[in-house]
Amino acid sequence: PGSGDRARWTGPFFANDESAYFMSLNRGKKSITLNLQSPKGKEIFLSLVKQADVVVENFVPGTAKKLGIDYSVLKEVNPRLIYAAISGFGQTGPYAHRPALDVIVQGMGGIMSITGEPGRPPVRVGASVGDIAAGMFTAIGIVAAVHERSRSGLGQMLDVSMLDSQVAILENAFARYWATGEIPQPLGSRHSAATPFQAFQTRDGYIVVALMGGDPDPWPVFCSALDLVELIGDERFLDGWKRTNNYDVLEPILSEAMKKRTSQEWLQTFEELGIPCGPVNAIDRVASDPQVLHRGMVVDTPHPRLGTWKTVNSPLRLSRTPGQARGIAPQMGEHTEEILARFLGVTPQQVEALRRGGVV
Amino acid sequence: PGSGDRARWTGPFFANDESAYFMSLNRGKKSITLNLQSPKGKEIFLSLVKQADVVVENFVPGTAKKLGIDYSVLKEVNPRLIYAAISGFGQTGPYAHRPALDVIVQGMGGIMSITGEPGRPPVRVGASVGDIAAGMFTAIGIVAAVHERSRSGLGQMLDVSMLDSQVAILENAFARYWATGEIPQPLGSRHSAATPFQAFQTRDGYIVVALMGGDPDPWPVFCSALDLVELIGDERFLDGWKRTNNYDVLEPILSEAMKKRTSQEWLQTFEELGIPCGPVNAIDRVASDPQVLHRGMVVDTPHPRLGTWKTVNSPLRLSRTPGQARGIAPQMGEHTEEILARFLGVTPQQVEALRRGGVV
Numbered sequence: 001p002g003s004g005d006r007a008r009w010t011g012p013f014f015a016n017d018e019s020a021y022f023m024s025l026n027r028g029k030k031s032i033t034l035n036l037q038s039p040k041g042k043e044i045f046l047s048l049v050k051q052a053d054v055v056v057e058n059f060v061p062g063t064a065k066k067l068g069i070d071y072s073v074l075k076e077v078n079p080r081l082i083y084a085a086i087s088g089f090g091q092t093g094p095y096a097h098r099p100a101l102d103v104i105v106q107g108m109g110g111i112m113s114i115t116g117e118p119g120r121p122p123v124r125v126g127a128s129v130g131d132i133a134a135g136m137f138t139a140i141g142i143v144a145a146v147h148e149r150s151r152s153g154l155g156q157m158l159d160v161s162m163l164d165s166q167v168a169i170l171e172n173a174f175a176r177y178w179a180t181g182e183i184p185q186p187l188g189s190r191h192s193a194a195t196p197f198q199a200f201q202t203r204d205g206y207i208v209v210a211l212m213g214g215d216p217d218p219w220p221v222f223c224s225a226l227d228l229v230e231l232i233g234d235e236r237f238l239d240g241w242k243r244t245n246n247y248d249v250l251e252p253i254l255s256e257a258m259k260k261r262t263s264q265e266w267l268q269t270f271e272e273l274g275i276p277c278g279p280v281n282a283i284d285r286v287a288s289d290p291q292v293l294h295r296g297m298v299v300d301t302p303h304p305r306l307g308t309w310k311t312v313n314s315p316l317r318l319s320r321t322p323g324q325a326r327g328i329a330p331q332m333g334e335h336t337e338e339i340l341a342r343f344l345g346v347t348p349q350q351v352e353a354l355r356r357g358g359v360v
Numbered sequence: 361p362g363s364g365d366r367a368r369w370t371g372p373f374f375a376n377d378e379s380a381y382f383m384s385l386n387r388g389k390k391s392i393t394l395n396l397q398s399p400k401g402k403e404i405f406l407s408l409v410k411q412a413d414v415v416v417e418n419f420v421p422g423t424a425k426k427l428g429i430d431y432s433v434l435k436e437v438n439p440r441l442i443y444a445a446i447s448g449f450g451q452t453g454p455y456a457h458r459p460a461l462d463v464i465v466q467g468m469g470g471i472m473s474i475t476g477e478p479g480r481p482p483v484r485v486g487a488s489v490g491d492i493a494a495g496m497f498t499a500i501g502i503v504a505a506v507h508e509r510s511r512s513g514l515g516q517m518l519d520v521s522m523l524d525s526q527v528a529i530l531e532n533a534f535a536r537y538w539a540t541g542e543i544p545q546p547l548g549s550r551h552s553a554a555t556p557f558q559a560f561q562t563r564d565g566y567i568v569v570a571l572m573g574g575d576p577d578p579w580p581v582f583c584s585a586l587d588l589v590e591l592i593g594d595e596r597f598l599d600g601w602k603r604t605n606n607y608d609v610l611e612p613i614l615s616e617a618m619k620k621r622t623s624q625e626w627l628q629t630f631e632e633l634g635i636p637c638g639p640v641n642a643i644d645r646v647a648s649d650p651q652v653l654h655r656g657m658v659v660d661t662p663h664p665r666l667g668t669w670k671t672v673n674s675p676l677r678l679s680r681t682p683g684q685a686r687g688i689a690p691q692m693g694e695h696t697e698e699i700l701a702r703f704l705g706v707t708p709q710q711v712e713a714l715r716r717g718g719v720v
Contacts, residue, residue: 003575010553010572011601012540021553024535071679088636090677093654099636100570103549103557107568108638110646112549112559114486115475122559122566122640124549125485126474127530134675136496141676143500147507148681156680164675167646167657170487171672175384177643178670180372184643189463189472189484193370193381197463199472199482206482208467210460212370215363241371276448276459278468280482283537283544286470286527294453297527310538312531315494315524316501317450319431320516321508 001033001360004332016305018329027301027311028327030335033360036067040359045069047344050078054142058086061096071157081155082145084138090161100162102130109166114173116186123186134165195243195250196222199280200258200266206280207263209270212240219243221273226257299325336360361393361720364692376665383689387661387671391690392699393720396427401719405429407704410438414502418446421456431517441515442505444498450521460522462490469526474533476546483546494525555603555610556582559640560618560626566640567623569630572600579603581633586617659685696720 007022014020035041046069049055055074057064064070064085071083085091088100103124106112111130116123141158149155167174173184176192184192191197194212211218217239220232231237231253236246243250258266263279270277279285286292287310296313303309313325340346340360354360367382374380395401406429409415415434417424424430424445431443445451448460463484466472471490476483501518509515527534533544536552544552551557554572571578577599580592591597591613596606603610618626623639630637639645646652647670656673663669673685700706700720714720 006572006574009599009601011604012536012553014539020535020539021532024531089651090655093651095651098631099634100638101554101557101572101636103551103559103568103570104636104638107559107566107640108646108649110641110643111485111487112568112640113642116483116486117477117480120477120480121561122549123476123483124547124551124558125471125489126476126544126546127471127533129485129489129529132529133496136493136500137675140496140499140503141678143503143507144676145678145681147503147510150507150510152680154680156678159677159679160675161655161677163651164655164657164673164677167652168672168675169489169492170643170646171384172381173487173643174647174670174672175380176372177647179374179380184486186486187484189482191463191484193372194461197461198484199463199467201481206467208463208472210463212366212461214366239369241369244371271458274459276461276464278460278464280467280472281470282473283470283530283533286468286530287534287537289468291449291453291455291523292527295450295521295524297524310534312528312534313524315497315520315528316504317519317521317524318501318505318516319519320512320514321505 001035001333001355001358004031004033008332014306018305023309023329024311026329027325029330030339031330031333032336032339033333034336035359036069038357038359040354040357042068044340044344044354044359046074046077048339049074049081051343052078052081053146054082054084056084056086056138056142060099061085061087061091075155075157079154080149082142082149082158083155084142084158084160086134086138086160086162088161089163091159095163100130102128102162105130105134105162105166109163110170110173111166114170114184114186117188118186120186129169130162130166133169134160134162137165137168190247191244193244194240195247196254197240200255202258202263202266203261205263207266208278208280209266210276218273218275222270222275225269225273225275226254228253228257301325301328303328333360361395361693361715361718364391364393368692374666378665378689383669384671386689387685388687389690390695390699391693392696393693394696395719396429398717398719400714400717402428404700404704404714404719406434406437408699409434409441411703412438412441413506414442414444416444416446416498416502420459421445421447421451435515435517439514440509442502442509442518443515444502444518444520446494446498446520446522448522450524451519455523460490462488462522465490465522465526469523470530470533471526474530474544474546477548478546480546489529490522490526493529494520494522497525497528550607551604553604554600555607556614557600560615562618562623562626563621565623567626568638568640569626570636578633578635582630582635585629585633585635586614588613588617661685661688663688693720 010021089095112122138160189199197210199206223231237243299313301309314323316323337351370381449455472482498520549559557570559566583591597603659673660668674683676683697711
């Protein structure tokens with residue numbers, strides 16, 4: 001109570017000082033304040049846990065135990081509970097006690113070492129994939145545990161490490177390293193195994209083009225489109241792996257040719273030929289892209305203080321039980337009364353007393 | 361039959377010509393060959409579908425229909441079936457028919473526009489996050505649909521678009537854009553809202569350090585460690601958001617100070633102070649990191665042709681029903697006889713006849 005989630009104080013902010021960052025992470029949630037260090041707060045928490053399906057926490061390991069609300073306590077209160085703990089490095093091991101934030105696991109997990117331009121400083125992936133991968137694995141683990149519970153009747157603990165999750169999404173880089181002994185390096189915009197598979201500069205911008213085998217390999221068609229028919233029969237470029245191994249020879253030829261026409265001209269040509277291609281879109285272009293809009297990925301939600309609030313939708317399109325981004329982010333403690341009344345039958349007067357006592 | 365998955369022909373290869381790329385993507389699977397363009401092959405497929413929980417396909421939209429095995433057909437055969445279709449742009453909309461590969465959706469979905477160094481060419485995230493995000497959302501959708509089925513008894517279709525999935529994992533970039541109207545840009549290794557939250561060059565390499573609010577804000581402690589106590593009270597740097605807005609002033613001061621000591625010295629200092637930090641690890645260092653090994657993220661699997669094969673484990677640590685990476689990738693059609701015998705009672709002689717007829 002009083003300060004709440006630090007993300008509430010992280011910019012950018014809307015004109016009314018609400019954090020766009022906090023809002024984007026917490027849409028559709030309810031918020032209750034609760035002082036877990038007070039005996040009464042802890043008692044309320046345990047009463048809520050008794051009725052909960054899932055508890056998710058992202059304390060540094062050891063904190064939940066110190067508060068007396070770790071899984072060993074909660075499972076006694078509710079044996080059906082699924083308890084998901086997300087931490088930087090997991091609940092066990094030599095780094096377990098260390099704090100982490102997105103860029104730490106991006107650095108330690110290896111993705112920074114293979115992202116960026118050769119010979120230049122490490123680059124962070126512009127989206128928080130260190131956070132997001134852990135969040136997505138947590139979602140998979142929770143839904144799996146909920147399903148398993150429908151047979152066994154029992155909950156369990158899910159221990160997700162941001163570092164483990166980061167390592168898991170790199171799998172191919174490790175596969176390459178273990179197969180060849182070579183340490184994967186940053187490759188600019190290109191791919192480790194397929195060529196061409198990268199961004200090219202055109203006369204007026206950048207586009208991405210990708211060939212990856214296929215049956216038949218679109219390489220001859222691609223060469224013809226670039227007026228480079230002499231490359232078609234060249235032994236060095238016969239398949240994607242050979243083209244990758246002869247990248248240093250091939251790249252300057254392709255790059256030179258690609259600069260001769262505009263992005264729009266290339267995209268039209270490649271699209272007609274069925275060659276995977278697309279523009280390199282900035283965020284404003286993505287947000288107004290006809291396909292993105294057609295798929296309902298941009299959701300307008302009425303907001304009491306901002307009028308309409310835009311948010312990115314869930315990408316899950318289930319035919320019979322469709323999901324949908326719903327609701328806005330809660331004010332701190334906005335639902336304290338509602339939650340305590342609904343689950344524990346607490347009266348408004350009692351909530352007021354709890355508030356005066358610093359419990360909520 | 362005959363060529364199989366194109367990933368089998370994508371390098372790098374082990375000494376015995378097996379694709380490390382294919383193996384990393386297909387561990388623990390079984391492989392059956394089946395010519396879906398032959399009437400007999402299609403009949404076998406439909407018989408298998410009758411007993412299946414889930415079908416996953418990643419054809420360009422329209423292909424399954426052309427083959428006569430789209431969801432409208434399969435659900436008549438098995439109403440409990442969950443049918444997951446992953447495609448570049450989804451089953452609907454103006455781009456639905458277009459093919460896509462990882463870098464295409466990285467380009468079109470915006471992540472390339474916010475990854476890399478300011479003023480330099482676009483950079484592809486070194487891991488295939490265009491593929492992986494779609495795969496992870498598909499996993500979430502499938503498990504959710506399986507769980508829902510345990511109540512309703514009914515399957516459904518899951519339509520996952522790589523572009524939608526890419527947009528979904530960027531959510532914060534869109535939140536910033538919609539809140540401020542400013543188009544997010546590539547920021548090298550730093551964060552859009554928190555400072556310091558980036559890689560710094562030290563006397564002998566790079567490390568990552570991250571401060572993000574916290575209570576209390578570790579900024580004064582951090583300044584002391586850098587011998588920059590004069591910054592502590594500076595109004596321009598009082599919180600992470602202010603430090604971000606005054607990055608151009610602050611960054612040269614911090615970068616200069618960080619160059620004075622080695623990575624190891626800084627990491628030890630920051631760790632003692634509880635400040636999130638870590639090395640920027642190349643893949644070989646990640647693969648031998650004590651925490652990564654302690655967590656069991658590297659799995660040695662016996663392999664008949666390679667001796668021992670290393671792979672990255674699943675990051676899910678469920679206390680009661682733990683998962684584990686198991687098995688190797690199958691040879692093409694390795695399990696054709698086994699699958700056809702087990703599910704359809706087909707005899708080895710019948711399989712031989714199917715093989716001669718080009719059906720398997």
